[in-house]
Amino acid sequence: MYAPVSPEPEWFEIYNSANNEININRFLVSDGKDTIQIDTTVIYIQPKEYALVANDTFVTTKYNLEGTIIIQPFPSLSNSGDKLFICDSLGRTIDSVEFKSSWGGTRGKSLERISEYTTTIDSSNWNESNDERGATPLRINSVSQKLFDIAIDTAYFQPSIPKLNTEVNLYLTAKNNGRKAIDFTASVIELNFTDSTEIKTLASKHLSSVDSASSITMEFPKLIESIDDKKLVKVLLTSDKDQDTSNNMEFLPLIPSYLRGDVIVNEFMIYPAPGEPEWIELLNISNDTVNIFDWQIADQLTHPSQRIINNSEVKLLPGEYLVIAKDSSIYDFHRHIPSKVIISDFPNMNNDADAIIIKDANGISVDSVFYDQSWDIMRGYSFERIDKNVASGKNNFGLSTDTEQSTPGRINSIAKVQRDSFIKNILITPSFPGYNEEINFKIIIANRGSEKISNILIDVYLNQTNSPWYSSNVANINPFDSTTIIIDKQYSLLDSVVVTATVSSIEDENIYNNSYSKTFYSGLTKNSVLINEIMISPSDGNEWIEFFNNSGKRINLKNYSIQNLSPSLSSEVLTSNDFFIESDDYFILATDTIKGINNQIVIDFGSLSESNDGIVIKDFRGSTLDSLFYNNDFNIKRGRSIERIDKNERTAFFDNWYPSLDPTGNTCGKDNSVELLSSYNNNEILINEIMYDPSQGKCEYIEFYNNSSNKEVNLGGMQLIKNDSITIELSPQYFYLHPNEFFLLASDSSIIDWVGKIYNLQIEKFTLSNTGDKLLLTDFYGNEIDYLEYSPKWHFQGIIDTKGKSLERLNYSLPSNFPDTWSSCVSPEGGTPLKLNSVYTKEGMTTKGLSFSVNPFSPDGDGFEDFTLIKYSLSSSPSLVRIRIFDDLGRLVRTLSDSKPSGQTGEIVFDGLSDDGKHLRVGMYIVLLEAIGNDGKTFESFKKVLVIATKF
Numbered sequence: 001m002y003a004p005v006s007p008e009p010e011w012f013e014i015y016n017s018a019n020n021e022i023n024i025n026r027f028l029v030s031d032g033k034d035t036i037q038i039d040t041t042v043i044y045i046q047p048k049e050y051a052l053v054a055n056d057t058f059v060t061t062k063y064n065l066e067g068t069i070i071i072q073p074f075p076s077l078s079n080s081g082d083k084l085f086i087c088d089s090l091g092r093t094i095d096s097v098e099f100k101s102s103w104g105g106t107r108g109k110s111l112e113r114i115s116e117y118t119t120t121i122d123s124s125n126w127n128e129s130n131d132e133r134g135a136t137p138l139r140i141n142s143v144s145q146k147l148f149d150i151a152i153d154t155a156y157f158q159p160s161i162p163k164l165n166t167e168v169n170l171y172l173t174a175k176n177n178g179r180k181a182i183d184f185t186a187s188v189i190e191l192n193f194t195d196s197t198e199i200k201t202l203a204s205k206h207l208s209s210v211d212s213a214s215s216i217t218m219e220f221p222k223l224i225e226s227i228d229d230k231k232l233v234k235v236l237l238t239s240d241k242d243q244d245t246s247n248n249m250e251f252l253p254l255i256p257s258y259l260r261g262d263v264i265v266n267e268f269m270i271y272p273a274p275g276e277p278e279w280i281e282l283l284n285i286s287n288d289t290v291n292i293f294d295w296q297i298a299d300q301l302t303h304p305s306q307r308i309i310n311n312s313e314v315k316l317l318p319g320e321y322l323v324i325a326k327d328s329s330i331y332d333f334h335r336h337i338p339s340k341v342i343i344s345d346f347p348n349m350n351n352d353a354d355a356i357i358i359k360d361a362n363g364i365s366v367d368s369v370f371y372d373q374s375w376d377i378m379r380g381y382s383f384e385r386i387d388k389n390v391a392s393g394k395n396n397f398g399l400s401t402d403t404e405q406s407t408p409g410r411i412n413s414i415a416k417v418q419r420d421s422f423i424k425n426i427l428i429t430p431s432f433p434g435y436n437e438e439i440n441f442k443i444i445i446a447n448r449g450s451e452k453i454s455n456i457l458i459d460v461y462l463n464q465t466n467s468p469w470y471s472s473n474v475a476n477i478n479p480f481d482s483t484t485i486i487i488d489k490q491y492s493l494l495d496s497v498v499v500t501a502t503v504s505s506i507e508d509e510n511i512y513n514n515s516y517s518k519t520f521y522s523g524l525t526k527n528s529v530l531i532n533e534i535m536i537s538p539s540d541g542n543e544w545i546e547f548f549n550n551s552g553k554r555i556n557l558k559n560y561s562i563q564n565l566s567p568s569l570s571s572e573v574l575t576s577n578d579f580f581i582e583s584d585d586y587f588i589l590a591t592d593t594i595k596g597i598n599n600q601i602v603i604d605f606g607s608l609s610e611s612n613d614g615i616v617i618k619d620f621r622g623s624t625l626d627s628l629f630y631n632n633d634f635n636i637k638r639g640r641s642i643e644r645i646d647k648n649e650r651t652a653f654f655d656n657w658y659p660s661l662d663p664t665g666n667t668c669g670k671d672n673s674v675e676l677l678s679s680y681n682n683n684e685i686l687i688n689e690i691m692y693d694p695s696q697g698k699c700e701y702i703e704f705y706n707n708s709s710n711k712e713v714n715l716g717g718m719q720l721i722k723n724d725s726i727t728i729e730l731s732p733q734y735f736y737l738h739p740n741e742f743f744l745l746a747s748d749s750s751i752i753d754w755v756g757k758i759y760n761l762q763i764e765k766f767t768l769s770n771t772g773d774k775l776l777l778t779d780f781y782g783n784e785i786d787y788l789e790y791s792p793k794w795h796f797q798g799i800i801d802t803k804g805k806s807l808e809r810l811n812y813s814l815p816s817n818f819p820d821t822w823s824s825c826v827s828p829e830g831g832t833p834l835k836l837n838s839v840y841t842k843e844g845m846t847t848k849g850l851s852f853s854v855n856p857f858s859p860d861g862d863g864f865e866d867f868t869l870i871k872y873s874l875s876s877s878p879s880l881v882r883i884r885i886f887d888d889l890g891r892l893v894r895t896l897s898d899s900k901p902s903g904q905t906g907e908i909v910f911d912g913l914s915d916d917g918k919h920l921r922v923g924m925y926i927v928l929l930e931a932i933g934n935d936g937k938t939f940e941s942f943k944k945v946l947v948i949a950t951k952f
Contacts, residue, residue, distance in 0.1 A: 009056035104128025300355030339409030382406035423516035565614035695804030717780030856947030859912025877904035
C-alpha cells in the first residue's frame with residue numbers, strides 16, 4: 001500500500017511460499033536509498049502464511065486484522081513509483097520489486113501480486129486490488145487465483161421484461177475459478193424490494209465436484225408462475241471451501257411491463273392559469289393493480305427529456321386516478337382532488353405543441369398524447385379525454401367544461417357516459433342589473449349522457465343558506481339535450497347575490513358536476529360612463545382616452561377594463577385598487593403620464609389605429625358601459641384629439657365627434673372645446689372674394705368678411721363645403737373675427753409673399769375649378785351661413801383675359817349667389833386679399849362727377865403742386881372708364897385712360913404733359929370722363945375745366 005488515503009499508513013505484506021517456517025528478525029527493508037532493519041523479537045512466518053509491516057497501528061483497526069503484524073518505520077514509498085527490497089540479516093536479497101503507479105494501486109487501493117510463481121519484476125504479475133475494502137492484508141490477494149473459488153458468471157430472467165401476469169424463468173451459469181474441484185449450492189431468494197430483507201427461497205440446487213475452470217448452467221423454470229408486481233431476487237452460491245465470496249451473489253430486479261393503454265393519459269393542464277402548476281392525470285383502465293414505481297414522463301419537442309415520476313411504490317387500483325403535479329399549489333386552484341396526488345418535477349410542457357409520453361419502469365411507452373396549436377389551447381383550461389377506450393388523438397380530447405375548468409382526480413366533465421345531469425349555467429334577466437333592480441333567474445340543466453335521465457330534483461340556494469329558496473323537478477332530459485327552468489319568482493338585487501343550483505338523480509353517473517355557483521353583482525347601467533375625448537394621433541406619442549362620469553354618483557374604477565380592437569382584440573384592467581371618480585368628473589387613461597392632469601391612470605391599452613379601431617370600457621362585471629368604433633369618417637387630425645360634441649347623443653354617431661378646437665389641440669381633463677361653440681345666422685359671415693385662377697407663382701384663395709353689425713364670430717368649427725363633397729376647415733382652433741374684418745383661406749404658403757404673415761390667415765390645401773364651384777359655408781352645427789355657385793361668367797364682360805384676377809363682391813347687402821353681386825377685381829395686383837374690394841360700391845352714394853385735388857396746378861418741376869389728382873364717382877360699378885383732356889380749342893392733347901375697368905369711384909394722376917410727353921402751355925383745359933356700365937347699357941359722361949398755371 002504505497003498510496004493510502006489518510007489516516008491509513010503505508011504498509012507491505014510478506015508471504016512465505018516455502019515449506020518451512022522463516023524467522024524474519026533482523027531482516028532488512030530498503031528502497032535503494034535508505035535501509036532499515038526489522039528489529040524485534042524472534043518472529044516466525046509459517047509456511048503459506050503472511051506477515052504485515054506497517055508504520056502505524058491504524059492499519060489494524062481499519063482491516064480488523066489478526067496475524068503477524070510488525071509496526072516499525074520503513075523508508076517512505078513514492079506515489080509515482082519506487083523500489084522495495086527485502087533482504088536477510090546478511091544483506092542478501094530475498095525478493096525485490098520496482099513498481100510504477102501505472103501498475104495500479106493508487107487512491108487508497110493496494111498493489112497486489114497475482115501469482116507467487118511468476119517473477120516479482122514482471123508488471124503483468126501485479127494489479128490493483130479489487131477487494132471492496134481496497135486491499136487484502138493477511139489474506140489471499142483478490143487478484144490471485146484461489147484454490148477454491150466458485151463464482152456467478154451470468155444470471156438472467158427469461159423473458160427479461162415479462163408482461164404482467166406471465167411466467168418467468170431464471171437461467172444461472174456458475175464458473176469454478178479455483179484450482180481445485182468444488183461442491184456448492186445455488187439458491188434463488190426473493191427479497192423485499194424496498195429494504196432487501198429476505199422473504200422466501202424460491203428455488204435451490206446443489207452441485208458436486210465441479211472441476212477447475214469449468215462452467216455449469218442451471219435452469220429454474222417457472223421460477224415465478226405469474227408476476228403481478230415488481231420483484232427483487234438474490235442469486236447466491238455457497239460453499240464451505242470458497243475462498244472468495246465477493247463473486248458469489250447477484251441481485252436481479254424484475255419489473256413487469258404493461259400493455260399499451262392499461263394506464264392512459266386522461267387529462268392534462270399544459271397552459272395553466274397564473275400561479276397554477278402544470279399537471280397530468282393518469283387513469284388505470286385495466287383489470288389489474290398497477291405499480292407506477294420508477295415510471296417516467298417524457299416530452300418530445302424543443303428539448304426532449306424525461307423524468308422519473310416517483311421512485312417509491314404507488315399502486316393504482318383498477319379504475320383509479322392519479323394526478324401528477326409540478327407543485328403543491330395545485331390545491332390552491334381545486335377545492336377537492338379525490339385521487340392520489342404526486343408532486344414531480346416532470347419536463348415542462350410547451351404551450352403550443354409537444355408530446356406527453358408515459359413510460360413504465362422498463363422505459364416502454366404505456367400511453368402518449370401529441371398536441372399542437374390546432375387543439376385550440378386555452379389558458380386555465382385542461383384537455384380532457386372523451387372516451388377512455390379510444391386512442392389518444394385530437395378528436396378524443398376537448399377543453400374541460402367544468403366550473404373549475406378542469407377535473408383533476410375525478411371523472412372528466414366531457415367523459416363519455418350514459419347518464420349525467422349537471423347545471424350548465426345560471427343566468428339572470430336583465431344581464432347587468434342596476435342597484436335594487438328586480439331580477440329573474442334562469443337555470444339551464446343538461447344531460448351529457450348517451451341515455452335519457454329521469455326524475456331530476458333541482459334546488460336553488462341564495463347567499464349560501466341551508467334552505468333552498470326555490471325547488472323544482474324535471475321529469476327527464478334526453479341524451480345530449482338541455483332544458484331551461486325560468487323562475488318567475490323575482491329577487492331584488494342590492495349589491496350582490498350568490499346563487500347555488502344543485503341537481504340530483506339516482507341515475508346520475510357523475511356527482512362531481514351536480515352543483516354550480518355563480519355570483520351576480522349590481523352595477524352601473526349603460527352610458528353611465530362615457531367616452532368623451534380621444535387623442536389618437538398625438539404629436540408627442542402619448543395616446544390617451546378621456547371618460548366622463550355620467551352616472552350622477554361617485555364610482556369606483558376598481559377592476560374596470562378597457563378593450564382595444566386593433567390590431568387584435570386586447571383587454572387590460574384599469575386598476576386592481578380602489579380609484580374613485582366623482583359625479584360629472586373626468587378620468588383619463590394614458591400610455592404615459594400627462595403633466596397637470598388629475599384622475600389619470602397610466603396603462604398600456606395598445607396602440608390606437610389612425611384609420612379603423614374600437615374602444616370599449618367595461619365595469620368589473622364585464623358589462624359594456626360605452627363603446628366607440630371609429631374610421632376615416634371621424635376626420636382624425638395629427639396633434640388634435642377628437643372630442644364628443646353632445647353627451648346626450650349616441651357615442652357611435654360619427655357626427656357626434658369633431659377634432660378639438662382648443663389652441664393646445666385638446667381639452668384633456670376639462671370641458672370639450674366643441675361644447676362651447678355658438679351657432680350663427682345666415683350672412684353673418686360672407687364669402688367676399690374668390691381667386692380661382694391665379695397668376696404664375698400665386699395661389700388660390702377665398703376671402704371672408706364678418707358682416708355682423710357688432711359681434712365677434714368664432715370661425716373655429718366652421719366649414720367650407722365645395723361641391724357637396726369636399727370639406728375645408730376654416731380654422732383648426734378658436735378664431736374670433738371682429739366685425740367688418742376680413743379672413744383669408746389660402747391654398748398654399750405663397751400667399752404670405754402677398755399679404756405677409758398675419759393672424760387672420762389659414763392655409764389649407766384645396767383647389768378651385770376655373771369653370772366654377774359650389775361653395776357652402778356652414779357653422780359647427782351645420783347651419784348655412786353663406787352659399788354661392790361662382791362662374792367665370794361673373795367677370796366683367798369688358799375684360800378679355802381674367803387670369804390672375806379675382807372675383808370681388810360689389811356690396812355686402814347683395815345676395816351672394818347673384819351674378820350682378822360680383823365682378824372682376826380692378827386692382828393692378830389682380831386681387832385685394834384682406835383689403836376692401838377694388839370694385840366695392842357703397843349703398844346710397846348720390847354725389848357723382850369729377851373733382852380735382854389741385855386746380856389750378858403748376859407742373860413746372862419745382863416740387864410744389866406739380867401734379868393734380870383727378871377723382872371721379874360713378875352711379876354704377878364696375879364700369880369701363882375713358883378720361884381725355886382737350887385744350888380750349890377742342891383739340892385732344894392727352895388720353896389718361898382708355899376703356900379701363902373701374903369701380904364706382906376712382907382717381908388718376910395728371911402730370912401736365914401731352915400724349916407726346918411735352919409740357920402743355922398755361923391755360924384752361926377740358927377734362928372729359930365717359931363710362932359704360934358692366935351691363936353695357938348704362939352710360940355716363942362728365943366734364944370739367946382744369947387750369948394749368950405758372951407760379952409768380
